Structures are given as C-alpha cells and as structure tokens.
Amino acid sequence: MNGLNGLYGHDFDEDGFDDGVSDEEPEDGPADGFDDGPDCDLLEEELRRAAAVLDPVPAELYRIAMEAFALRDLDARIAELTFDSLTDAIPVRGVLDPPRMLTFRAEGLSVDVEVTSEGLMGQVLPPQTARIEVLSGPRTAAPLTADDLGRFTCDAPPSGPFALRLRTGAEVVVTEWLRA
Numbered sequence: 262m263n264g265l266n267g268l269y270g271h272d273f274d275e276d277g278f279d280d281g282v283s284d285e286e287p288e289d290g291p292a293d294g295f296d297d298g299p300d301c302d303l304l305e306e307e308l309r310r311a312a313a314v315l316d317p318v319p320a321e322l323y324r325i326a327m328e329a330f331a332l333r334d335l336d337a338r339i340a341e342l343t344f345d346s347l348t349d350a351i352p353v354r355g356v357l358d359p360p361r362m363l364t365f366r367a368e369g370l371s372v373d374v375e376v377t378s379e380g381l382m383g384q385v386l387p388p389q390t391a392r393i394e395v396l397s398g399p400r401t402a403a404p405l406t407a408d409d410l411g412r413f414t415c416d417a418p419p420s421g422p423f424a425l426r427l428r429t430g431a432e433v434v435v436t437e438w439l440r441a
Contacts, residue, residue: 337426337433340365340372345439365425365436372425372434376441380418385411389429396435397423 344364353359361376374383385391388411392404397419407413407427419441427434 337435338367340367340370340425340427340434340436342437342439361441363439367434370427370429370434372427372436374425376418378418380414380416382412382414383425384413385427385429387411392428394426395419395423396426397421 342363343366344362346359346362350359350362358378363374363376365372365374369387371386372383373386374381381395385393385407388409389407390409391407391411391413393407393413394404395415395417405413405415422438422440424438425436427436
C-alpha cells in the first residue's frame with residue numbers, strides 16, 4: 262500500500278487508510294500551523310473589508326465615539342460625586358419638583374451644583390475664580406466664570422449626559438458624567 266502514497270494527492274498510513282494528515286514534517290513554518298506572514302495580513306485586510314460592508318459601524322455610534330474621544334482631558338483630575346439628592350436626600354413633603362443637588366470632590370477642591378429646569382448654579386470651594394465648561398457633547402456651552410466667592414450660574418439646563426470642566430489657574434478638574 263505504501264506504493265500508493267502520493268497517488269491522487271493521498272497520503273496512506275501503514276494500515277492503508279488516508280487520514281488526511283501528512284506523515285512528513287513541514288520543512289519550514291511554525292509547528293502550530295499558523296503563519297503570521299503576508300498571507301495572514303492579506304486575510305486580515307479582507308476580513309476588515311468584508312466586515313465594513315456586511316456589518317458596518319452605525320453612523321450614530323461612530324459619531325458618539327468620536328465625541329467622547331474629543332472630550333478627553335488626560336491631565337485633568339477627576340472630581341468624584343460624593344452627594345446626589347436623587348439617591349442620598351430625604352424627600353420633603355409637599356415639594357413636587359425639588360432641584361437636584363450634587364457635590365463633587367477632588368483633592369482640596371469641592372464643587373456644589375444645583376440643577377433645575379431653568380439651568381444650573383453652583384459654587385467652587387474653597388472660594389476662587391474659575392472658568393467652567395458644561396460638557397454635553399463635542400460642543401461645550403459658553404464658558405462660565407466663577408466669581409471671587411466661587412459662584413457660577415448657567416441659564417441653560419443640561420440635557421442628556423453632562424460633566425463640568427473647571428480650570429483654576431494651571432489646574433484642570435473634570436467631574437464625573439451624570440444624566441440630567
């Protein structure tokens with residue numbers, strides 16, 4: 262039977278059966294059977310093109326991802342939410358639409374914010390001047406300025422997810438993102 266090896270592209274074993282596996286060791290190439298050479302790069306490129314045609318990234322998801330990337334601020338300190346009246350406050354009887362009270366803290370800095378349907382107002386503590394941006398997409402609202410007592414107001418209420426970016430001198434602090 263061994264005389265039939267190679268006939269019709271078959272590789273017969275000693276028992277005369279073709280198991281589909283060559284008994285010869287490959288002359289070159291990795292032992293695991295995978296090659297990371299140019300053929301794999303070509304295959305990867307073909308798969309990427311097929312995925313782009315058959316299962317493209319939705320335009321809205323792509324836009325949101327680009328907006329999130331544009332809002333990053335790698336040197337900023339993150340101010341953590343330490344109080345949210347939606348979850349931490351005791352309800353007051355008779356008040357139908359209380360303002361949402363938020364407190365953010367970063368090392369040595371605190372920001373108290375009141376969010377209402379008319380806008381937001383807040384105070385930076387310890388009191389100091391600051392430039393504040395309300396982040397809610399790639400376009401920030403007009404920068405707000407905190408006065409000497411750290412107070413600031415914004416006439417437009419945030420809609421959807423929002424965060425605040427504070428610039429106090431050389432320091433940049435960004436609050437956690439919340440839904441209005």
